Amino acid sequence: MHFTSPKDSTPLPHIPDDLTLPQFFLDFNHPARPVRPPGVPWLIEDQTARPISFEEICLRTSSLANAFSLKWNIVENDAVCVFSPNHVDYPVCLWAIHRLGAIVTPANPGYSADELLHQLQTTKAALLLVYADFLPTALSAAKLAGLGEDRIVVIEPSAASPFNGKHETLSKLVAYGSSKPQNFVERKLRPGEAKTKVAFYSFSSGTTGKPKAVVIPHYAFIANILQKATHFGISDPSMKKKHMNPGDVAVAVLPFYHIYGLVVVLHYMLFAGLSLVVIPKFDFTKFLESVVRHKITHLFLVPPQIVLLCKHPAVKNYNLSHVKLCISGAAPLSGELMSSVRKVLPNATIGQGYGMTETCTTVSILGGSQKMGTVGSAGQILPGTIARVVRPDGTLCKEGEQGELVVTGPSMALGYLNNEAATKESFIDGWVRTGDEVIIRNSEVFVVDRLKEIIKVKGFQVAPAELEGHLLLHKAVADACVVGIPDEYSGEVPLAFIVLREDALKRIAKNPREGDQLKADLKKRIKSLAGGVVFIDAVPKNPSGKILRRVLRDKARQNYASQPRAKL
Template sequence: MTRPPDVDALLGEQARRFGDRVYLECVDPPGRLTFAQLDASCHRVAHFLAERGVRANERITVLGDNGPAFVMLFFGILRYGATVNPLNAEVLGPDLPRVLYDVAPRLVLWDRALGDQAATAVAACGAEAIAFDELFPRLAEQPASPCPRRVGGPHDLAVLDYTSGTTAAAKGVALTHEAFAYGCDGPARRFDLRESDRVLEYRSLAWASPQLLSLGGTLHTGTGLVLARRFSHHQFFDWIRDQRVSIVIGVPTVINMLLDRPVALTGADLPGLRFMTSSSAPLSVDRQLEFEDRYRIPIVQGCGMTEAGWMAGNSPDARRVGSIGPPMPHVVASIISETGAACAPGEEGELLVSGPQMASAYLTARDRLEPIPQDGFLTGDLARVDADGYLYVTGRKKDLIIRGGVNVAPAEITTALLAHAAVADAATIGVPDAVYGEAIVSFVCARAGHRVSPSEMREHCGARLAAFKVPAHVIVVDAIPKTERGKVARRALEQLWRERGAPSVP
């Protein structure tokens, strides 16, 4: 297997190939970088780090919103060979001081615009900190030529990302320069990124998924990147049209928002748009088909996690609705039973993955790394595979509700609820029950202009599910709490249940 090129080689090669062609187009706020400018800026970052004596595996924390500064620093640190630790201050919130303490960064590069909470956390962490408004004038004084004092090798740590912390505190996940290269190459190939494409990304670049696809993937293929600080419902289709976007990144939360608050534009008004991805959280078949029928935009599903990168994905030309696609290039995946035996096609088991894209370690405490298994990583996803190798995620193993000794998959109940015409979104959890061990509680929010009742929802489920799977309690909410990545915030649902108590079944 030929190792994909590293960031240093890619920056130089794409600058030679494309020069003054625009690589990065920022729409919020406006700004741009050509391939040549990105290459030169990253050389300056490398010289700056060398001047400060930064060594391989030392962590450089980058705290900032999506924008040219973040992109230059991310790639520049990787080019030099140190470890970049991108953090989203807004998402981490009060957890930021704890994260910075555990990371023990050699240097913190941060944006004062993030506000007082970030400033307090940065000051308290004890590391040398340089704000962007001080940093970039100093970078401008550095040479734009290759740095002879680069550090690190393919097996040194490249990126230290943090998980979303949907069920527990966010934790650090470290991957090597080699793993980062493979992790970018796989989705770029599977999603067929082309030099002529322009990819719209609005998710935080502090997350692994956009780093591997929207940053590394586009750099691998010479694809243009259109970048926004965050999703905007009223600007979304304007960005696609005005920036001639051909691939738009999607998550189920955005897809649901566009269905619940429709806009007039469709794919017919955007002839250059090839497809929209969907990842980060499950997307029901009904919602996918409804979106494609409403907007005439194909959805290409994929799946990944911080520890394993992009694990699977559909090809734009060979997609299957309801499937996350076959394993990505370089990824080895299998479905195993409780005993560790391989499951037959169609049989549900746990998804096991391995490959050169795997992260190498968890950061479990201050400066303490614990290895991640490389010969087979249990993802916690329940899944099945068909005869053609397409994977279908059916739920999360640790989310299973054990009611009276019987396993119940929350995803099955949520899918049934989403099939109701008046339901915009739903989620299901298990809560302690004195008789059955756990009781099933579902949360639903209605579509605009509709109303739903708990009794109606339970009756609807009763017509589609076995009696023991019907929720004991249904709580109607204004919105299902989600993380910034679009995943259901289970801890928030558990807290909501505690606050509401155990409502009587109507």
């Protein structure tokens, strides 16, 4: 059985197949794009509140592209790595690279030199753009990759940055490029060429192994933006109450190097006519201050940030009544947490979305006309996307049956760079195997868990995310991760790693027996926790908020699987 959007009778608008991303955003006025009111900036710098206009972005983009061409002869299909946190010049860097027909590979600024080296070598990057604070890591990785120091560009050095003045800076390059005649001819793509013309080498999250470079063409990126525009009806005059309107203000705190921040936040919000408040680093209390100071109406978050909204004592000091929409993505959000965040954001529509790097993000998201998302749902399937739910034997599930989600549509990536085996495993005849266990009802996707993370207890499947949602409701629990450990009788049993709140830690420090009582209480609350409860300092996560469950699973199987259950 195939599953489609409830809006599938509404045809998608024309998806240009001969445009690059900057051509689509800066040179072309698509009819699905709402009109941005005069004076509404594209970007707002968080710390200074400096507004950045369309005209400024266009000028800086063309000037930077010219400088890249003049200084390094960056040409078609060269890869350029952007190693930076969120910055108001981040889209300028991306679109300047694309103006030259080159390919962007965004890198996590939290990477070690070895991790960055893997990305530089995999993509054969010809140039490295780095935020000044991360220059030492960039220099180490570049040296090992054989990339000369003269091919490192510093994004805005500050007085506190370890910057030695030897490298070109973004501002100097923009000034240089604007002072010289244009040195390149931007190519117009042939009809259909955008479907294969590569825009990004975006690295997968690596929750189950080393990150792989996902090859994303310009067409897939543009298609997903227009799918969301159709889904939310942003230019539909018949929709009186829209989730987003030109002039609204969205937060850009999710990292732009990650597919969620790159597509949903940076590109789709700009297309929809919203202003983006660009926040380089997530600090919860400062984040709350920014939401209030800029009157931010739209929050795009991940579950760990939702947990903070529900549990952090500082929240009560801020009036968040102006927030209109809150979307959670990148990992499942339990129904209990969804209900809790409604109390914190009393006037906001709350919902979830689901997507992957391999699907150029959004597969499903909160319905365009839904006041509140269905509890436990990752949203409605986007128009133009077709989904299957597949049993282990390869047969198709009916509605309401559980199996692996497999999807196709206009936004699918092309595969993995230089990794034929992984490509053949995940990309099959235009369909993408997601590796996620789901149920689909009424065109809504309910994510059970990653297939590789499902715990098999006496032959029954137990979803760690569901147990974690229940655990997070306990007043003493700040965070949780559940993994399976081997058991002779049951095959596997769930073990919970728990991060305690400060007040609970203080009570246990005074009276260690309180810790034993709390473990007993948690096991009583969730009777399936036969593997026990372990207190830890922090749950390891990747930058998008996904739990690195394999880290704790390996630790559990090494340290706890052979211990008597009573000691846990």
